[in-house]
Amino acid sequence: MLEAFIPDCCNAGVLFRILAAVSGGLFLILAARGETGLLLLQNFAEAVALMVPVVLGSVLILCKLRTVMPKAGLHPWLQRLSCGMVPAILIWLVAELFRMIDVLDVIYPRFQRLPVMATVFVTGMALQRYFELRTRAYSPVLAEARLQALQARIRPHFLFNSLNTVLSLIRQDPRRAERVLEDLSDLFRALMRDARIMISLEDELQLCKQYLAIESVRLGERLQTDWQITGLTDADIREIQVPALLLQPLIENAVHYGVEPSLQVATVSIHLKKSLNKVDVTVKNPQHTPGYAASGNQIALDNIRQRLSLLYDVEAGMTSEALNSEFVVKLYFPAKK
Known part of the structure; x- marks a missing residue:
């Protein structure tokens, strides 16, 4: 499948930026004509009333085309041109609808079809170019974030300790040693994936459980886990797509900083909850050392923040805090499915 060159119009952040750009552009155009006061506000409201249906309709159509056109193998320039053609066609259709109900000449007596369609086409192409350049500008951040993630996750002590654990089990419990090696193999195979790959929530949770296993x-009874999943059906867990290695680094940090330093039983809590069309995840672990939030675990946390910002824009986020002894x-x- 080809790369998608149409902006992710299903994203609330993209929709907000498009509406802000179109509204700001309309206001500046009307102000440049010398209109002021109530006349400016009246004409601006009328222009917005015409453009908002066009913007929302274009966003819905382009949201679908972003999936369909790359799968169909269409040339990148056809994808780019659709970002201008779709709103241009829609503005023509909306204008015709207003004309049919005898509203257009009353509200927009100076409406000229071809200049408006040309302006909308150019605006659509400009916005497409902006989002494409924005994605390219973020790509070095993604590469750097991936390197940081590898440095944070593939800790030499973890590999060393895991191999020592396997060696100690080979003679005593060969089958268990084999299972540990299989889990370790799956974990490192996942670590080598591209950070942009999307997998099912089920696969991500399975990877977390393999890591905990x-x-x-190695840690024995000291490591206890508390899993709570509410509002998510089995179908949701199978179908919801998440970035690979979104949750596993959080759990690894919780074990590394919350369980390893403890001489007693320590519990890592992982809670997942679905509300409306959003998944909330909370990971808690005991805090043994002051200044935990400023320690090395921030590398992995910053990596996840960058990935969430790049992949979901304003629709995702993450916070961390030291709360009492946790x-x-x-x-x-x-x-998203």
Whole structure:
């Protein structure tokens, strides 16, 4: 499948930027004509009333085309041109509808079809170019974030300890040693994936459980987990798509900083909750050292923040805080399937 060159119009952040750009452009055009006061506000309201249906209709259509056109193997320039053609055609259709009900000449007596369609086409192409350049500008951040993620996640001590655990089990419990090696293999295979790959929430949770299974062999009863999943059906867990390695680094940090330093039983809590079309995740672990939030775990947390911002814009986010004797990480992302 080809790369998508149409902006992710299903994203609330993209929709907000488009509406802001169109509204701001209309206001500046009307102000440049010398209109002031109530006349400016009246004409601006009328122009917005015409453009908002066009913008929303274009966003809905382009949201679907962003999936269909790359799968069909259409040339990137056809994808780019659709960002100008779709709103231009829609403005013509809306104008014709207004003309049919005898509203156009009353509200927009100076409406000229071809100049308006040309302006809308150019605006659509300009917005497409802006979002394409924005994505390219973020790509170095993604590459750097991936390197930071690898440095944060593939800790030498984890690999060393895991292999030592396997060696200690080979003679005593060969089958268990084999399971640990299989889990370790799956974990490192996932670590080598491209950070942009989307997988099912089910696969991500399975990876987290495999990691915890490896660590439980080494840490024994000290490591306890509390899983709570509410509002998510089995179908939701299978179908919701998330970035690969979104949750596993959070759980690894919780084990590394919350369980390893403890001499007693320590519990890592993982709570997932679906509300409306959003998934909320909370990961808690005991805090043993002051200044935990400023320690090395911030590398992985910053990596996840960057990935969420790039992939979901304003529709996702993450916070972390030291609360009493616990360190709490909360994140949310859209439940897209």
